[in-house]
Amino acid sequence: MNPTLVTLQAWSDAGWLRRIDSALASFVHELDPSAGPQVLVGCALLAHMEGRGHTALPLTRLLSSPSDLLGGSGQASEAWATLQSTLPRELGTWVDALRRSPAVRCVPWPETAMPDPDQGQPLVLSGTAAEPLLYLRRYWVYENQLAAALAQRAAQVAEVDTAQARHWLDKLFGSTAAAGGCDWQKVACALALRSSLTVITGGPGTGKTYTAARLLALLLATSADPSQLKVALAAPTGKAAARLRHSIDQSLQDLQQRLGNSLNLQELTQRMGQAKTVHSLLGARADTRQFKFNAHQPLDVDLVIVDETSMVHIEMMAALLQALPLHAKLVLLGDKDQLASVEAGSVLGDLCAPAHGARYSAATRQYIQNVAHELLPDPGEPGAALEQQTVMLRHSQRFGTGIGLLAKAVNQGLAHTPGAPDAHNTGAYDLLLEGTAEASNPEFQNQEFLPQNSPGKVWLAPGKVSPQTVWGLATNGRPLARASYADYLRVIKQGPPQTDPSAQTHAQWVKAVLVNFDRFRVLCAVHEGPWGDKELNRQIQRVLAQAGWLPSAGEWFVGRPVMVTRNDPAQG
Numbered sequence: 093m094n095p096t097l098v099t100l101q102a103w104s105d106a107g108w109l110r111r112i113d114s115a116l117a118s119f120v121h122e123l124d125p126s127a128g129p130q131v132l133v134g135c136a137l138l139a140h141m142e143g144r145g146h147t148a149l150p151l152t153r154l155l156s157s158p159s160d161l162l163g164g165s166g167q168a169s170e171a172w173a174t175l176q177s178t179l180p181r182e183l184g185t186w187v188d189a190l191r192r193s194p195a196v197r198c199v200p201w202p203e204t205a206m207p208d209p210d211q212g213q214p215l216v217l218s219g220t221a222a223e224p225l226l227y228l229r230r231y232w233v234y235e236n237q238l239a240a241a242l243a244q245r246a247a248q249v250a251e252v253d254t255a256q257a258r259h260w261l262d263k264l265f266g267s268t269a270a271a272g273g274c275d276w277q278k279v280a281c282a283l284a285l286r287s288s289l290t291v292i293t294g295g296p297g298t299g300k301t302y303t304a305a306r307l308l309a310l311l312l313a314t315s316a317d318p319s320q321l322k323v324a325l326a327a328p329t330g331k332a333a334a335r336l337r338h339s340i341d342q343s344l345q346d347l348q349q350r351l352g353n354s355l356n357l358q359e360l361t362q363r364m365g366q367a368k369t370v371h372s373l374l375g376a377r378a379d380t381r382q383f384k385f386n387a388h389q390p391l392d393v394d395l396v397i398v399d400e401t402s403m404v405h406i407e408m409m410a411a412l413l414q415a416l417p418l419h420a421k422l423v424l425l426g427d428k429d430q431l432a433s434v435e436a437g438s439v440l441g442d443l444c445a446p447a448h449g450a451r452y453s454a455a456t457r458q459y460i461q462n463v464a465h466e467l468l469p470d471p472g473e474p475g476a477a478l479e480q481q482t483v484m485l486r487h488s489q490r491f492g493t494g495i496g497l498l499a500k501a502v503n504q505g506l507a508h509t510p511g512a513p514d515a516h517n518t519g520a521y522d523l524l525l526e527g528t529a530e531a532s533n534p535e536f537q538n539q540e541f542l543p544q545n546s547p548g549k550v551w552l553a554p555g556k557v558s559p560q561t562v563w564g565l566a567t568n569g570r571p572l573a574r575a576s577y578a579d580y581l582r583v584i585k586q587g588p589p590q591t592d593p594s595a596q597t598h599a600q601w602v603k604a605v606l607v608n609f610d611r612f613r614v615l616c617a618v619h620e621g622p623w624g625d626k627e628l629n630r631q632i633q634r635v636l637a638q639a640g641w642l643p644s645a646g647e648w649f650v651g652r653p654v655m656v657t658r659n660d661p662a663q664g
Contacts, residue, residue, distance in 0.1 A: 094121060096129040099175055100136045108168040113139040120214065123195045129179055130189040131196070135215065137161050138226050147235060147406055147436045148218075148225040151186050187224050190217050197229070231436060234410040238439070241413035245289035245422070246477035252286045253314070257463040260313045263351060264306045265464075273487075274466050277303040280483035281310050282464040283456075287481040288421050291401075293428045293444040294485030295499060300425045301336060303485065304397050305343030307423065309351070311395060312360050319360065322394045325367035328403040333367035336399040370398065370408055374415055381407075385415040393420050401426035406437025429503045447484040451475030559622045559631065566614060566632045567639055577632065580608035581641040584651040609653070 100114040117136040121127055138149040141161065153161060162168045180186060190196045197213035200206075216232040219225035227235075265278040277299055284290035284307050294300055312318040325340065327333040344357045351357070373391070375384025385391050396416060398404065401424040404412075416422055428444040452460070453474035460466050474480075569576040588601035614632070616625040636642045643649050 094132070096132045097121060100132065103136075103162075103168075103171065106167070106171075108162050108171065109136060109140050110143055113137075113143070120193075120195045123214070124193045127193055127195070128189050130186045131193050133175070133179065134186070134190060134226055138215070138228060142228060142231070142436050145436055145438065147231040148227045150219075151183060151224045151226060152222075154186065155181060155183060183224070187217070190215075190226065196226075199232075231406065234406045234437070238406060238410045238413060241410070242289065242443075242478060244418075245287075245413075246481060248288040248418075250286045250288070252459075252463065254462050256314055257282065257285055257310075258465075260310050261464050263354070264310060264347070274468060275464070276483055276485045276487075277306065278464045279460055279466055279468075280485070281307045282460055282466075283481055283483060284421065284423055285310060285314065285463070286459070288418070289424075289478075289481055290421070291424045291440070291443050291447075291478070291482040292485065293426060293440065293447055293482070295427055295429065295488055297488035298485035300427075300485060301339040301399065302343050304336075304399070304423065304425055305340045305347060308340065308361070308395075308397070309344065309347055309355065309357055311421070312357070313355050321360075322392060323361075323364045324373055324391070324393045324396045325364065325399075326370045326373045326396060327367060327399045328370055328408075329400070330369055332400040332403075333369055336397075337364075337367035370404060370412060374408075374411055383411055383415065386411070387414045389415075390417040391415050391420070393417070395421045395423070397423045397425065399425045402428060402430050402438075402440045404439060405435035406439055407435065409437070409439045429499075443478065444482060444484065446475055446479055447482050449475070450484070451479050453480060456480045559628060562614060562628060563631050563635045566612070567635050567641075569612070575608075575611035577609075577612055577636060578639065578641055579611060580605050581636065581651055583608050585641075605651070 097114070097118055100109065100117050103109045104111050104114040113136045116139040117132040120135045121132060124131065134149065134151070134154070137154070141149050149161075162172060191198050193215075195213055196215045196217050197208045197210060199208070199216060199218040212229075214229050216227040216229055217224060218227060218232060261278055261282060264281070265275060276294075280290065280292045280303050284292075292300055292303060308323065312321060315321050325333065325336050327336050341361075344361060348357050373385075373396075377384060393416070396412075398412070403426075413422075424440065424443070426440045428441045428447070449471060450468060451471040451474050452468055454470075456474075457468045457470070460468060566577050568574075568578070583601070583605050588598045614625075614628060616623065616628060618624045619626055621627065633642060637644045642651075
């Protein structure tokens, strides 16, 4: 057997690669028995990167930081170093080997060069000379479909009745410029009024759905026949879709009081129906990746608003753009720094990468000034067409300085929180916990937890941050907030009242279990390592067993939390 395939399969046995990663390399070897180790290793790591949410494998990463691609333990890094010593170190050698393989279609650079004929090759080599990219065929197709659809929509700018737009924007937001800076929500609505594609991003509490509700009211108010406007609301998950509809309904109720009798929002929005998942909107069908609605059978809509767009992967976004009629508006809402899609592609993050710069052209800035009374500074070099239809909301109404500073520092990759007390800036984040802290409180006698000067916050003492601390929080709680996983396990052990075995008391007991379970949760940023969810789950289960709350052995037990990973529409 090919020695490279033996190595890759051993890596799958060790858990450093998935089975499907090494299987792709074996499949390509069947198509191309002469494939060298560069092609086989590239295939396996490409599939592995897809599993981690990436649409392509940058070949330069294979040479600069190859062990990072595995994302595993020190053993994985050592194994990669051993294999790497047998592989070429020149980028050109990797590119040449892939170009020669009949399993790879080369779409060369510069663009004037002729691409290989499309013969259904499973892999595509594209990118640039400085950054060649290896794709699975379908992701290369999705990226090209999506890029073409976005470019087409970005080029569409409709004529706007300036006086009418100014009138309604002033009614919805006020007629004067925002104090202390630009009203980006008003700018977003102004841009969406003329655009067939609008991207609105912003952190938590910046008012994305608040803006969407006002945009909906604006489009209804300026429509020639608002009763005929067909609107669809969508999100990646059912919970997000329900939250979107609830948030918009609530915002519209508040807005109706402001507008009075000038626009009957309730009557006009009753026909929207419930928000749907993007899958449901497109008409997902069992046992196929194809949807009911597509380029040949488009959606019957005039406006689609998608929330939590950061979770929409590239295949789904490409399908949505294909199914959207050209006359319809698409509004994408989401936080570019928040949850990424489970499947491959970071569409919103890529679209919004330059959003902070607000690189609007002179024509765009003049339009915004005319219809929204907002004067934007000249950015110098204007951005691309899509940037003229992208808005970043900046002012959070939800978070104060503590959480807001922490989130900003995390997004910037800083090692400590700017503005936090110097005594706590120890080179790594200390845990900032909620509660009502008083220095004289007896719960602080052990000095593991320190009161913070700001009301409602508790710091974990410098040097105390460790996974073991999280195990303790999960079993014993902490000062001023004693909730832990032991709470719901205690209720389970107590069981429903034996004196009244009715269905009602049993239901009350079940509800008590769920309520106590929801009082505490540990969130992890990664899957692997001592801070990953896999290891923390294992250790928390172990210490709960030691404390007598769980059985010491067995994967399944009464009260084990489970997660729904796939919806069954037939079950509701």
